[in-house]
Amino acid sequence: MNASRLRPLIAGNWKMNGSRAQTEALIADLRGRAASQPDLADLLVCPPAAYLMQAAKLLDGSAIALGAQDCHTRQSGAHTGDLSAAMLVDCGCRYAILGHSERRADHGETNELVAAKAKAAHEAGLIAIVCVGETEAERDRGATLDVISAQLEGSVPADADAAGLVIAYEPVWAIGTGRTPTPEDVAAVHTHIRSLLKAWFKDGAEMRILYGGSVKASNAATLMHVAEVNGALVGGASLKGEEFWAIALAAAGG
Numbered sequence: 001m002n003a004s005r006l007r008p009l010i011a012g013n014w015k016m017n018g019s020r021a022q023t024e025a026l027i028a029d030l031r032g033r034a035a036s037q038p039d040l041a042d043l044l045v046c047p048p049a050a051y052l053m054q055a056a057k058l059l060d061g062s063a064i065a066l067g068a069q070d071c072h073t074r075q076s077g078a079h080t081g082d083l084s085a086a087m088l089v090d091c092g093c094r095y096a097i098l099g100h101s102e103r104r105a106d107h108g109e110t111n112e113l114v115a116a117k118a119k120a121a122h123e124a125g126l127i128a129i130v131c132v133g134e135t136e137a138e139r140d141r142g143a144t145l146d147v148i149s150a151q152l153e154g155s156v157p158a159d160a161d162a163a164g165l166v167i168a169y170e171p172v173w174a175i176g177t178g179r180t181p182t183p184e185d186v187a188a189v190h191t192h193i194r195s196l197l198k199a200w201f202k203d204g205a206e207m208r209i210l211y212g213g214s215v216k217a218s219n220a221a222t223l224m225h226v227a228e229v230n231g232a233l234v235g236g237a238s239l240k241g242e243e244f245w246a247i248a249l250a251a252a253g254g
């Protein structure tokens with residue numbers, strides 16, 4: 001069972017999906033469900049940047065938080081196409097997902113860059129969700145815990161605290177594939193992450209550690225009650241209100 005029982009955070013990473021109409025429909029659906037059980041869990045939606053302002057208006061007055069999927073290392077300047085953490089705060093964001101494996105792969109984001117982004121997020125008052133996870137080849141050769149240690153050490157700023165940092169463990173091979181690690185494997189990685197956070201930070205016991213990678217309604221009850229799992233970073237299933245809500249119910253129950 002989950003020894004730490006931190007309040008779960010259920011975060012929806014919409015990735016590059018949706019439209020204005022879908023943003024409106026999904027948030028209306030979620031607001032309706034959340035209104036009936038407001039204290040269930042911390043809920044977060046991270047739509048594409050193009051829809052953040054719209055989403056902020058739609059979420060106004062609700063407890064559902066808004067997050068971005070990235071931010072720049074600087075707060076302003078000559079960086080065409082980029083968005084700063086300060087701008088995201090100005091648009092109503094409370095969180096930013098940083099160092100997602102798709103950004104590490106598609107945009108060559110290194111641990112150093114992710115750490116700099118997390119620092120910028122912290123300075124602007126955003127909560128950073130720093131993502132780590134091994135590839136299938138790394139798992140197969142037994143390197144999972146070493147890879148996770150190195151990613152965490154490189155991507156998490158030294159002055160992080162529990163109020164401003166969330167870790168998401170997302171095995172690369174489990175993202176969007178329908179495959180998930182066993183509960184024992186998830187427990188081994190989350191327990192490892194917890195021990196590092198406790199060793200590095202005064203409040204390391206309070207930092208939330210999310211699991212991500214093919215979380216859906218049917219496996220959420222199992223995954224969300226693994227030791228040291230404090231919520232989920234949900235991709236595909238976050239685009240369906242009913243699935244996302246079922247994950248939140250599973251995380252809150254038991």
Ligand code: PGA
Nearest residue numbers: 175176213214234235236
């Ligand atoms: P998935 O994505 O739930 O579609 O596997 C998770 C993520 O990439 O955050």
